[in-house]
Every structure is written in C-alpha cells, then in structure tokens.
Amino acid sequence: MIAPGARTVGSFALIAILSGCTTPFLDIPIETPIQPKLDVRPFSRVFVAGFVSAGTDDVDGNLETVRLLRSQLRNKGTLRVIDADALALSDLAGDGGAAPATAAAEVSDEMAFAAYEKVFADKEYWKKVGEEMQQPLIVTGTILFRPQQRSGFVQRERETFDALGRRVVQPERTYMERKGFILRPSFVFIDGRTGETLHTETFREEILYNSNQTTPPLSSFFELMDRLLPSFLNTLSAQKVRGSRTLLK
Amino acid sequence: MPRFLVVVTLLSALSAAPAYADKRGDARQQVEFGIAVAQKGLWREAIFRWLRATELDPTYAQAFNNLAIAYEHEGELVKAREAYEKALRLEPNNPLIKQNHDLFKEINDRTGRKDGR
Numbered sequence: 557m558i559a560p561g562a563r564t565v566g567s568f569a570l571i572a573i574l575s576g577c578t579t580p581f582l583d584i585p586i587e588t589p590i591q592p593k594l595d596v597r598p599f600s601r602v603f604v605a606g607f608v609s610a611g612t613d614d615v616d617g618n619l620e621t622v623r624l625l626r627s628q629l630r631n632k633g634t635l636r637v638i639d640a641d642a643l644a645l646s647d648l649a650g651d652g653g654a655a656p657a658t659a660a661a662e663v664s665d666e667m668a669f670a671a672y673e674k675v676f677a678d679k680e681y682w683k684k685v686g687e688e689m690q691q692p693l694i695v696t697g698t699i700l701f702r703p704q705q706r707s708g709f710v711q712r713e714r715e716t717f718d719a720l721g722r723r724v725v726q727p728e729r730t731y732m733e734r735k736g737f738i739l740r741p742s743f744v745f746i747d748g749r750t751g752e753t754l755h756t757e758t759f760r761e762e763i764l765y766n767s768n769q770t771t772p773p774l775s776s777f778f779e780l781m782d783r784l785l786p787s788f789l790n791t792l793s794a795q796k797v798r799g800s801r802t803l804l805k
Numbered sequence: 806m807p808r809f810l811v812v813v814t815l816l817s818a819l820s821a822a823p824a825y826a827d828k829r830g831d832a833r834q835q836v837e838f839g840i841a842v843a844q845k846g847l848w849r850e851a852i853f854r855w856l857r858a859t860e861l862d863p864t865y866a867q868a869f870n871n872l873a874i875a876y877e878h879e880g881e882l883v884k885a886r887e888a889y890e891k892a893l894r895l896e897p898n899n900p901l902i903k904q905n906h907d908l909f910k911e912i913n914d915r916t917g918r919k920d921g922r
Contacts, residue, residue: 801905
C-alpha cells in the first residue's frame with residue numbers, strides 16, 4: 557500500500573530524472589584541416605626526381621618510391637606531376653663516397669647516407685635540373701629499407717575456456733623470434749628555381765612478424781610507406797583528418 | 806551573538822547558491838544550443854555559444870571541452886589546445902576530456918609542431 561502523496565512525489569521524481577538525465581555526452585564526427593608545412597604557391601609543377609636507396613636488393617627503393625609518390629601526388633596533390641625518368645643519384649656522389657645498397661644494411665641508419673649529403677646540397681646541380689623541368693618543386697632524398705631480426709619477450713593475449721565454457725583472456729609473456737623490416741625515408745624538397753633545399757623530413761617505421769611467417773619485402777615496403785604517406789602529402793597540400801570527438805553537456 | 810553569525814552566514818550562502826546555479830543554468834543552455842547547431846554543421850555558431858558559456862561560467866569544464874573540439878574542427882589548433890588544457894585543469898580526471906585531448910594531440914603532433922605548440 558502506497559500513500560497517494562508518496563505516489564505523486566514518486567511520479568514527479570521520475571519525470572525529473574527522465575527530463576534531466578538525458579545522455580550527458582554525444583559523439584560527433586569532425587574533420588580537422590591541417591595546413592601544408594611548405595608554401596607551394598610559387599610552384600605549379602612537382603618533379604619527384606629520384607632517391608638514393610639502400611638496405612636490401614629485394615626492393616628497388618628508388619623506383620618504387622618514385623612511382624608511389626608520383627601516383628599519390630597525382631591523385632591527392634594540387635601540383636602537376638612531371639613524368640620523366642628518375643635520376644640515378646647513386647652515381648652522383650662519385651669519388652668513392654657512395655654506399656652500395658647491400659653494404660648500407662651493415663652501417664647505422666644515420667651513417668648510411670652521409671656521403672650523399674653533398675648531392676642534396678649541390679645548388680648548381682639542382683638549379684640545372686630545375687631549368688630543364690621548367691623550375692618545379694623537386695622532391696628527392698634517401699630511402700633506407702632493410703630487414704631486421706629481433707628476439708625477446710613479447711606480451712600476448714591467451715584465450716582459454718574454463719570448466720563452464722566461459723571464454724577467459726589472459727596476458728601472457730612469451731619468448732619470440734621475430735623478423736621484419738625498417739623503413740627510414742628522408743625526403744628533401746628543393747626549389748627548382750634556385751636549387752636551395754626548402755624542407756627536409758625524415759620518418760622511421762618498422763614492422764615485425766613471427767619468424768615463421770613469410771611476407772614479401774615489397775608488400776612490407778608498401779605497408780610501411782602507407783603509414784607515412786599522409787604526413788608526406790601534408791607537406792605539400794592541406795589535408796583533412798577525419799575523426800570523432802565527444803561533446804559534453 | 807554566535808547564533809546571529811550563523812544565521813547571517815547561512816543566509817549569505819543561500820543567496821549566493823541560486824546566483825551560481827543561475828550562471829551554470831544559463832551556461833548549460835548555451836552549451837546545449839551549441840551542441841544542437843554543431844550537429845547541423847554550424848561550427849562557428851557553436852563556437853560563439855560555447856565561448857559565451859565559458860564566460861558565464863569559467864568553471865564549466867564541459868564547455869571548454871566542446872569549444873576545443875569546435876576549434877579543432879575549424880583548424881585553429883592553438884586555441885583548441887588552450888581550451889583542452891583549461892578543461893583538463895578544471896576536471897583532470899574526466900576520462901572523456903582526456904580521450905578527446907589524446908586524439909587531438911595525435912593530430913597536433915602530425916602537423917610537425919608548427920601549430921599548437
């Protein structure tokens with residue numbers, strides 16, 4: 557037995573709760589515009605000139621990168637992409653300073669391309685290239701793509717079922733032999749009118765697989781490149797990053 | 806005399822409470838209106854409303870959080886960072902504000918620290 561007064565109070569309380577306690581948060585999609593890092597307004601064309609590549613013979617880092625960047629810039633960039641043969645920059649270092657592709661894997665990432673610094677700093681050379689291509693923005697740099705092997709303890713989730721058939725997931729540390737690849741590209745953006753370096757950007761990505769898993773190097777190369785392409789493209793053109801945030805009341 | 810003091814204190818506290826509640830209430834209305842217009846894509850109007858809410862009640866962490874999101878959407882990353890930091894100072898343990906801020910930081914770091922730092 558409930559007193560009529562109490563029932564009325566209860567109803568009011570329920571209404572108050574229902575009206576006041578609507579969801580206090582709301583997920584909303586947003587698009588964040590990111591301004592380009594480089595002012596490309598003085599240029600109408602871009603020339604992906606070629607790269608000094610090292611690390612493995614399984615992938616031609618120069619040609620694959622040239623092809624990939626040209627196609628990305630064609631689809632997502634604002635500049636006209638020049639189709640011309642990629643430059644063989646490895647020959648330019650000359651003077652015995654060049655690091656052959658296979659030897660580079662043995663030296664540290666930073667040391668691999670030290671001999672090529674002077675190539676990218678050679679203003680006269682790049683100015684000449686620029687004149688031939690009608691003074692575009694020139695993209696060049698170095699690509700280190702090398703295999704790696706690592707062993708050690710890794711944490712994994714182990715799935716078991718208890719006596720009642722319920723799924724139980726527990727973290728477990730196991731020793732694993734793993735192998736994979738490291739990709740360390742360094743992009744150099746050169747003004748084709750003056751031969752001066754405008755901007756340099758270096759990335760480092762790596763991937764590891766179980767040692768018994770066989771993944772073609774070229775597929776790993778594209779997987780790693782895929783991770784850093786948005787940042788590369790954002791150097792030259794504005795990008796919109798899609799995501800969602802939570803609005804609060 | 807002490808009883809008089811207690812009564813005065815209680816009365817002043819009671820008179821201050823509605824004023825605070827009014828400000829929060831007004832700010833909440835602005836926040837809710839801002840949410841409604843943001844859902845329709847009118848982010849500049851939402852920014853105006855949420856700025857108004859933070860002026861009405863500078864302790865309203867949720868208003869600062871929403872303001873930060875709107876600034877993020879408009880690409881004003883410096884202002885977004887400031888608003889997130891203010892929201893986190895007001896409610897350091899709010900997991901939703903923390904999550905929004907973490908997602909913002911990821912994007913802000915991508916801009917090569919040219920903006921928002």
